[in-house]
Amino acid sequence: MKTFGSKLFCLLFCAVFMLIAVRGNAVDFKVKGAFDVSFETSNVIPLGVKGSDSFQALQRLRFQLDAVASENVSGSLIVTVGTNGQYWGSAKDGAALGGDGSNVVGIRAAYIDWRVPQTETKIRMGIQPLLLPGFVTDWSAVYGQFTSGITVNSPIYENNDFSIGSTFFWGRPYNDNSQNTQGGRLEKNYLDNLDVFALVLPIKAEGIKISPWGMYALIGENSLRGINDNASQREPAIYAPRGGLMPILGSGMNYFQTFEKNYRNAGNTWGNGWWGGLTVNLSQWEPWDVAVEGTYGRVDMGELKNYTQFDPKGAGKTFQLLRQGWYAAMRVDYKLGWGTPGVLAWYGSGDDDNPYNGSERLPVFNTPWPVTPLGFGGGFFDLDSWKVLGHNPGGMMGFVGSIKDVSFIDDLKHTLKLAYFHGTNSSDMPRKANMVSYPTRADGPMAYLTTTDHAWEASLSNTYKIYENLQVNLEGAYVKLHLDSDTWRGAQDSQFDDNWRVSVSFRYTF
Template sequence: MKKHLVLLMAAGLALAPLRAESVEFKVKGQWIVNFDYGNYGKFANSPRATNKAPNPSPYTGYNGGATNTADEFGTNQRVRLQLQAIASEYLSGTVWFEIGDQQWGNAMDRPGGTNAYGGALGADGNAVEVKNAYLDWTLPNTPLKVRMGIQEITLPNFVAKTSNIFQDDVPGIVASYKVNEHADVTGFWFRFYNDNYPGSLAGQPRTSANYMDNMDAAGLLVPLSFDGLKITPWFMHASIGPNVMNPRVNKAYSSWNSVPSNTSDQMGNGITSVYTGMLPAVWATKQGHSDRLTEYGNAFWGAVTGEYTGSDPFRLAWDFTYGSVAYEHAQLNRSGWEGFLLGEYKLDWGIPGIYAWYSSGDTGDIKNGSQRMPTIRSTTGNQLSKFASNGSIISRKNAVTAVWTGTWGFGARLKDISFLEDLTHTIRINHFRGTNDPVMAKYFLGKKNASGNYVTTRVGTDFNAGVEGIYLTTKDSATEFSLVNEWQIYKNLTMNLEAHYVLLNLDTSSSVWGRGAVAGGGWVGKPNLRDAWQCNLAFYYNF
């Protein structure tokens, strides 16, 4: 009976009318194998970055961004595979799979982790993940194009080719409409976080899980293109649920330096960037805020970016951005601006260029919030800096900062120098200086409390001076030297040999970062800083 039933069903399906159209499948991808050798990645010569003081001592010293626990030599790899299902020029679906980053010899994703990388003896890891998955379609009989799903987004930037505000993968919808040959209009909506809040923690008023924990952003871009001139004004607004910031803000702590054990990332990948980019640096790191957020925060960014190539081979590019975020407690607010300017001239043998930037910095009063521009997350892509910032793909990066807020500086580069076929070189020199008031160092060091008063006693703490990177005051600076050699071995295979060196110059006097007794007497220790450097050999296979 069952056999006859199956045959009848098969026959019915065969006779049923089917509307199937042919679909073309395309596969693209990239393999990267990277060999990295370097040291003092956070300008410290040991996991505890300091000269040791006489015992007993409450001080552990300056730590430039994070503990330096990486090996001098490391090897890792990454594979990305893109599969496209193309029904027509008006409809397609795309999925990106990523394997890695896999560190050779590393079996776990983190100490004590359960998700094996598969980079150790025996391999067999489960490091495969979905990077992107989106649908592209065009509204019939219109020039309106829509992309919906998890996709990589980079807000417009013509100088660094990456955005300090936001560049990463995010679920959302992007719709583009071509007005005419000179103008397009693009609107978008992204959902960064939702339904990740685990519920109220001990010591908090009772709050249900997944309550007011969404973070959404919407915006508009208007790319304008004329003969030799491109201009893209854009703006974006973000709404931030109070429980997105849990537990960094929404919990009172017993002391200015206390850091509870439950501050792990409960909200998912990238939330640390939101904490540090959308809150004043001191409040995001010192855990000293005692007022619980109960209302949505509102963030806004506006920018004008563009480039002029009408006087070829000369190129001029610029990016000017203002951003602000406001919460119900004014001391958590953050607002500021930044500007980048680049000029370069294309020659037969290379492209020399100079550039400069300025970004507003914090004043010495933490009660009125931060004067640095808020940022969400910026990943790989910066073309101005490979090691000091986030220009590298899977090798060491962000030695100074992932974003450039609170700094100003200038740089020069010779790009794409070529005297032999298939071999190019790029030389960069960057000089960073801070725009933050030196008084802010007192808060990071615990010499001033949440009320802005000097303290007479304290319990020392390991502390990272600026979790977005090195927090540079107006008395601090850093200089980066960089050489990148690129050999096109085959059409699809490239080898990069790079060398980078960053010199950090902090003001170690007692008025800024230098250590000293709070109430007089005691000892004075100096930060035990080292210059950061790395050499990198990478192979890229693109198909």
């Protein structure tokens, strides 16, 4: 059936392109996209661990088909060939001998855009990129993912260079994934929807952008169950939000072990999440470019009574499934003719020394926060090894110095980054939360740094434009991770002190 479905999809896809060739009278079709081929060697997951290779070659094709009926109505489809990358030689990725895989094509986005008649209000409906504002890294630290939902954009006030707008979106990241068993009774697709509602008020004037925003999440008690719990998969984007919304669970346990096997009910049918933030970008003092932002968030999922995973003797206490925290960040760049030197710094609140009262870190969904190439999500190609440290600023403070887009030769640019990161979580948490193993990649932070832990990162990215539509990137990154042995009591031995990656990537855009 999978092979038949794949072939049927290809036939439908060919039919669409036949329509493009003949062009309908009412609809104008446009195609754009990117084809990436990358070669890398690394010791970062999924490479370099015991029993794994340290070299891989992979590729991915993404293209967007726009069907434009008029300036008022259009539809878009983004298709990915190699959803999580086609790893050369992998049969299941369709990249082995013969190259006829069945699970390599996926829908990245599918939505319609339309304008409300007689107004300037624009609506987008379908699977689409939903992104909260963030001017420090040009990405949100809380929510930035392709999600099924609706976005409404409408101007509020405009006068010359000054404008106030409004953007509202409703997204449904999860629904109908669980098959929860309660008292021997199967409760399929019950209380398992997670919905987010956000409002952004972008304010723009000459040389300044200000975006206050707020978001609410309605979280069903089963909404984070039933989704992929396989930590060995290459891309944990689907299930990683569980670790971003929950406190540390103790005993090295992940969400699946705690809630699917050991604990069923948190005594709270619906959980609630609240976030608020402000991000500002100042560019009127050229060549200076300054951005500042701050965010607070709180997620309450109820409580677990008689929770025993924090006490090696098995003494049960009430565990508050509460996570609330904040972060503040600032970026300053100075644009010169040959490049842009700059600094970026942030502070994120960390856990105190009481695991039972929940977490004091900022709750977040999985989002590729592009601070540095290997520690976070800022590499040239997002499928290369990354995220040694995390995908959000919670529980950590950091300082990044950079020189971006340095160019002394035509069509060749370099970006150098040097960074230092220090934990803000209590150094007593690993012991008091009985963290006998280091937090997993699947259901927790990529790294959990306490006040006794730190890391350094150095990276160099070089991009050369071979032709107008073809560029090659050579990128190298190194992360030195220091986990205090007295704090972690042997749990740190599962982590590499020296983390590295070297990659060569080719990108063809059309």
